[in-house]
Amino acid sequence: MHNKLPSLQNSIKDQKSRFSLKMDFSHQNPNSNPNYTFFPENVNPMPDFEVSDYLDLDGSIFDDDTSSEKGMAAATELSGATSKNSNRKCKHGVGKNKSELGVRVAFRMKSEMEVTDDGYKWRKYGKKSIKNSPNPRNYYKCSSVGCNVKKRIERDVKDQSYVVTTYEGVHNHETPSMVYYNQMSIMAPNAWTFQASPPSSSST
DNA sequence: CGTGTTTGACCCGCGC
DNA sequence: GCGCGGGTCAAACACG
Numbered sequence: 001m002h003n004k005l006p007s008l009q010n011s012i013k014d015q016k017s018r019f020s021l022k023m024d025f026s027h028q029n030p031n032s033n034p035n036y037t038f039f040p041e042n043v044n045p046m047p048d049f050e051v052s053d054y055l056d057l058d059g060s061i062f063d064d065d066t067s068s069e070k071g072m073a074a075a076t077e078l079s080g081a082t083s084k085n086s087n088r089k090c091k092h093g094v095g096k097n098k099s100e101l102g103v104r105v106a107f108r109m110k111s112e113m114e115v116t117d118d119g120y121k122w123r124k125y126g127k128k129s130i131k132n133s134p135n136p137r138n139y140y141k142c143s144s145v146g147c148n149v150k151k152r153i154e155r156d157v158k159d160q161s162y163v164v165t166t167y168e169g170v171h172n173h174e175t176p177s178m179v180y181y182n183q184m185s186i187m188a189p190n191a192w193t194f195q196a197s198p199p200s201s202s203s204t
Numbered sequence: 205c206g207t208g209t210t211t212g213a214c215c216c217g218c219g220c
Numbered sequence: 221g222c223g224c225g226g227g228t229c230a231a232a233c234a235c236g
Contacts, residue, residue, distance in 0.1 A: 124209055126228055139227070143208090152227095 106166040108156065120144070120171060122151065133157045144173050 126139035135155040142149040149169040156162035 123207090125230095127209095127211075128226065128228095131225060137226085 104168045108162055108164050110161055111163045147172050
């Protein structure tokens with residue numbers, strides 16, 4: 001259950017932290033200027049966006065608030081929808097089973113947008129209408145070479161205002177944004193100082 | 205022209 | 221054995 005793998009929790013929490021980072025990215029253009037990560041403190045970049053649950057679909061549920069009930073419901077649905085897949089091999093061996101891919105984590109968040117940018121580059125490879133769900137499920141693969149991480153995005157059946165994002169596997173690379181950030185930090189460390197300062201409120 | 209999306213077809217496991 | 225449902229492929233297409 002919870003204590004099966006300490007590294008698992010760390011991995012999940014790491015993904016969550018990256019996910020939080022991504023929300024910052026999504027406010028600005030994530031690919032052009034990662035230095036805009038830090039939005040003005042007095043501005044809520046995405047007022048309708050909040051991570052409510054994050055789940056390990058192998059059975060454990062990590063909830064950091066009282067929304068565990070919702071998380072449980074989502075986990076039940078998702079595990080039901082994916083349990084078969086966890087036991088089967090894809091026809092071409094492209095799809096790996098759980099043991100090969102690593103952890104599977106589902107984020108359930110309130111968002112108007114179905115596609116949110118988490119800093120990684122994803123390529124859509126499928127779309128499927130799901131039984132008992134009015135909304136289709138979208139399938140994405142990480143575009144990075146050698147990275148087999150996948151994610152599924154679908155709207156919550158019970159609450160359409162929530163989006164369920166299921167990550168399968170762990171990235172073996174940094175986010176493109178972070179790579180860019182690191183490179184720029186090395187090449188021109190001073191270039192970042194101007195924006196490290198809080199946004200000037202005197203602009204009004 | 206390179207890259208990403210769309211979408212119909214196909215494959216596979218499971219339940220009946 | 222058959223049908224259903226979910227996951228993936230890959231050709232065609234769109235776009236910058």
